[in-house]
Amino acid sequence: MGDRLTASTMLQNEGKELTKEEKQRLRKEKKQHKKNKKDDKGPPEKEKEKEKASVPAPSKPATQSPAHKAAPAPVHASESAAAAEKPAKSKAELRAERRARQDSERTSKQGKKEGGQQSASSKPKATPNELQPVVKRLPEHVQVDDPAALKKLAKKLERQQVPLRSDYGYKVSLFSHLHQYSRKSPPTLQISIPATVIHPSIVRLGLQYSQGIIAGSNARSVALLHTFKQVIQDYSTPPNEELSRDLVNKLSPYISFLSQCRPLSASMGNAIKYIKKEISNIPSQCKEEEAKGKLQACIDSYINEKIILASEAISKYAIEKISDGDVILVYGCSSLVNHILCKAFEKQRKFRVIVVDSRPRLEGREALRRLVKKGIRCTYVLISALSYILPEVSKVFLGAHALLANGYVMSRVGTSQIALVAKAYNVPVLVCCETYKFCERVQTDSFVSNELDDPDDLIVTRNGKSHLENWQTVKSLGLLNLVYDVTPPDFVDLVITDLGMIPCTSVPVVLRVKNVDQ
C-alpha cells in the first residue's frame, strides 16, 4: 500500500515533465501490458481503470492531457501486479527493460507513422499536373474479412455512438469481404428515442435507405443533400469552436450511420466531398447565420447544376440520337433514362420502348408505370428473354450508377449482360450518366467492390411451394443477391454526359478537367 503511494507520486512528477514522445511511449506501454496481462485475473478495479483509459486512447491530440493523467495509474497498477508475480526481478530492472523495448518499438513505429501522415497530407496539396501518390486508404466496406479492420470500425463506431450492424446469413465464399445485411434488422433498432447523437432526419433517411424506400443513385444523393440542409439549419456552433471545423466533425458520425444502413454510393461520396470542402472553406470571421445561408445556397446550386440541369443537357444530346421508328430497350428504372424518353416523346418522336426487368428487385415495373402513364407504347420482358427480344431492338439506353476511371461502367446487376448480348446482335449501346457520378476508382470485375443485398429476397413462392424457404438450415446452400456489376468499355458505344457525348475511355480526361476546375 505504501509502496504504491510513493511509486504513484514518482510517476505523477514524471508526468508533469513528460514530452509528447514520452506520452506516446506510455500509451504503448499500456497497450503492451494489456496484451501481456490478458489472462491475469486482477481485481475488477484495475480492469475498470484500464477500460476508462483505453476508450479515450485513440482520440485526437486535443484530449490527450486528461487521458494521460489516467494512464500512469493503470500502468502503475499493472506494474505492481507484475512486481507481485515476479519477485525475482526488481521493479527498477523491469522498468528499464520495458523502456528499452519501448524505445526500439517507438523508433520503428514513428518512422512508419510519419510516412503515413506525410502521404495523407500530401494528397490535397498535390496539383493535378503531378501524378498523385497512390496511398489511398481502402474503404471499410470491402474489408469485412479482415478482423483488424472490423475491430477498428467497431471502435470508431463506439466512439461516435453509432450502432454497429451485424451481418446476416451464410455468405458465399467469393464475397466474404463484403457486408451482407438483412432488411428485417435495421440499424435503427438499437438507437434510443429521442436520438441525441444522430439528428432525427438522418435516422429517418438511414431507415429509408436500408428498407429500400429511397433507391436509385440520383434519388439517394438528392435526399442526402436535402437532409444535410436540414442538419445545417438546426446546427448551432458551440462556444469556442469554429463552424468550419466543428460542423465537419458533427457530420462524421452521421455519415458512418448512413453507411451502416447502406454502403454509400459513388454519387453520394462525391456530394459529401463537395459539402465538406464548402464547409471548410467558410471564412472564420463569417457570422453563423450568414454561413448557414451560404451553405444552403451551395447545396441548392449543387443539386440544380449537377442533377437537374445536367439531365436537361443530357436529354438534349440524347434526343438527337432517337429517330422515328426506333425500338429502344431500357433496363430497370433509371431516372435519367426515363426523363430522356419522356422528353423525346414530348418532342413528338415516334418510338416504342421495351422494358427489361430482373428479379428480385423488379424495378422495371416502376419504369413501365411511368412510361405508360406518359402514353409511350411499351413492351415488358424479363432479362432471360433478352435474346428473344433483341432482334427487334434498334438502340439500347442504359443508366449508370458510377463511371470508373478505367472506363468501366458500374451499374445495376444485369447491365453488363444486356450490353454483352446487344453487342452480339450489333445493337448500339448508349450509357447516360451525369458527370458528378464519375469516380476515381478502378475496377475490372464485379467481385472486389460490390454490395450484397438481403439474400432472403431471392425466396419466391411458385405454385404454393417455396423451395428456398429454409435455406439457412441447409449447410451448403448460399443465396447471392448482388446489387451492382461492371460493364467493360468495349461493350459500350457512347456515353452521354452533360459535357457532351464521349467514348467510355475519356472518363479520366473529364475527371482531370473537373479537378482543375475545382
Add this chain to the structure above:
Amino acid sequence: MPGADKETELSERIEAFLSELKRCGSGAGSLRGSAETARETTSLLRRITAQARWSNAGDLMEIIRKEGRRMTAGQPSETTVGNMVRRVLKIIREEYARSRGSTEEADQQESLHKLLTSGGSSEDNFRQHFTHLKANVIEAINELLTELEGTTDNISMQALEHIHSNEVIMTIGRSRTVEAFLKDAARKRKFHVIVAECAPFCQGHEMATSLSKEDIETTVIPDAAIFAVMSRVNKVIIGTQTVLANGGLRAVNGTHTLALAAKHHSTPLIVCAPMFKLSPQVSDTPFTRFSEILSKVNAHCPVFDYVPPELITLFISNIGGNAPSYIYRLMSELYHPEDHEL
C-alpha cells in the same frame, strides 16, 4: 369381340396419354422429365404394335405415323414424342429389311453411287408380309426401352472425366440429367456449383436445394448476375430440351445469354443430353406464352431459347462425348430421312 375391346382399350390409352401431354404443357415447367415422356411414348407404341390390326410393315408404319402426328400436335414443344415415333419407324424399316434379307448398311447410306445405280430400292412400299415381323419389332422396341432406362446412368458415369476438384461449375434452371451428373461427380470430388434461377418459373431453386442436400456447395443467383459471376466459373454444364440437327439447342430461356457470356470468357459450355432428345428440326420459332396483358403493354414470356452450335463446346450423351459438328451424323444413324416429316 376381343379384337374390338382391345382396340377401344388401345384408343382409350392413347387418349389418356394425349390429354396428359396437353396438361403437362400448360403447367409451369415440366411436371415430368423428358425421359419419362420418352419411355411412356415408347411403351405406348409397343402396345400399338402389339394390339392394332395390321398385316404388313407399310400398314404398321401408317398407323404409327398417324398416331405420332396426333401426339405431336397435342404438345408441339415436347419433341421427345416425335423423336420416339421416328425411332420406332426406323426400327420397323430395319426389321423389314432384315427379314427381306438385304443388309442394313446399304440401305442407310446415301451415296453418289446409290443415287446413280439403284434408284428403285428406296421406293419399296413395305407391302410384303412376314410372320415374325411383329415379334422382331416388339423385341427391338424392348431393346430401345432398355436403352432409354439406362441413359441417365450412362451420362452420369462420364462425370468424373469432365469435372476436376475445386472447380466452379455453373448451370441454369433444372435438368434431371445434369443433377444426376453432378451428384455422381460429387461422390468423389469436391466442387462448387452456381445455379441461375431462371425466372419466372424459378426451377433453379429446386435444383439448388436438391444439390445442396448431397452436400455440394451451391449458390443461387438471379439471372441478371450471370455475366457478373461468369469470370470465376470454370465450366458451364447445362441440360436442354431438344438438340437440333445443326448442333444447336432449344433450351430453357436465358441459355443463350449464358452461352454468350461463356463464350466471352472462353469458358467451355458442356451440354448433357441423352440421344432421344436429338430432333431432325433445324432452326427454331420461339415458343411463346402471353401472360397478364395490361391494357397498353405487351408482355412476352418465351419459354425456350435457341442457342447456335458455335457457342457449344461439347455434347455429353449416353453414347459418349461429341462435338456439335458431329450431331448431323448421329442423326442419320438414328432416324431415316423419310421420317423427318411425320
